[in-house]
Amino acid sequence: MPSEISFFEKVYLVVELIPLGRVTSYGAIARYLGTGGSSRMVGWAMNASHNQLQHIPAHRVVNRNGLLTGKHHFGGEDTMKQLLEGEGIVIIEDQIINFGEKFWDPSKELAL
DNA sequence: AAGCTGACTATGG
DNA sequence: GCCATAGCCAGCT
Secondary structure, three states, rough: OOOOHHHHHHHHHHHHHOOOOOEEEEHHHHHOOOOOHHHHHHHHHHHOOOOOOOOOOHHHHHOOOEEOOOOOHHHHOOHHHHHHHHOOOOEEEEEEEEEEHHOHHHHHHHOO
């Protein structure tokens, strides 16, 4: 059954559901969407989020280690860090502190 | 049209 | 605990 919305749009929807002050990982989103190992596509969707007119809080999506691997895609070197710190996330050397507490798993939080 | 790339992750040595 | 390899698949050249 073909979906009416593309994989990218699904990613955007999930990313927008991330609560303020919380973060998630590419893999977690991929798993929630049922695409499993295609975590790269989630990152690619973030890259394509530039095309979206709507603001996508892509800064709340980091890799599974809580490392700000995609910070260079926000224009500035520390833009992503600034955004996260503005939401109460503590970051040292591109690493989110207390990542385990900040982590928001859609497949768990949105589980029925 | 065919091949390369990548904001990832898991696994193995 | 770090480095290499493999799976993933849509978009770009």
